[in-house]
Amino acid sequence: MVDTVRHVGGWLYDQVLAGWEVTVLTREHQDIRPLEILGARVVDLDSALSTENGLIPEALVASAELYSADERIRAGLNRLLEQGSTKFSMWGDGIPADLAARFSSSEYCMSRAAQVFKRHALVAAAVPAPVIAPTESFRTSGFTAQQSGHLTSV
DSSP states (O other), rough: HHHHHHHHHHHHHHHTTTTEEEEEOOOOOOOOOHHHHHHEEEEEEHHHHHHHHOOOOOOEEEEEEHHOOHHHHHHHHHHHHHHHHHHHEEEESSHHEEEEEEEEEEEEEHHHHHHHHHHHHHHTTOOOSSSSSSSSEEESSSSSSSOOOEEEEE
């Protein structure tokens, strides 16, 4: 959860402000307040993966580390990529070679409000004296946030 707030918290907040329904899937059973500060709805990852007829998000953002570590996540994300209807972004080091060609580097310039809310979320997550850069970097398969929709973060 802290990783999500640290790497894409400002972006998630700005998507909520733009009218997106933002859902964060998490395995961590701890205080979800930092994600709620950003306006995200939090759902247990195992519950979401066990639902066969779940909502297919228009956009998805995931940690490269989680993608590499969890076969269920990898299979589900690859299935969405093959369908081509979900725009996909990933943060962190170690994006697998099989995905690297599909992604381009992206830098998101957060709104001032997103920077403030991201700082509050990190403080709520017990991150001491968080430093908030004005941009967040990740790799994307072509996501643009010009309309509202459903965004899921893993």
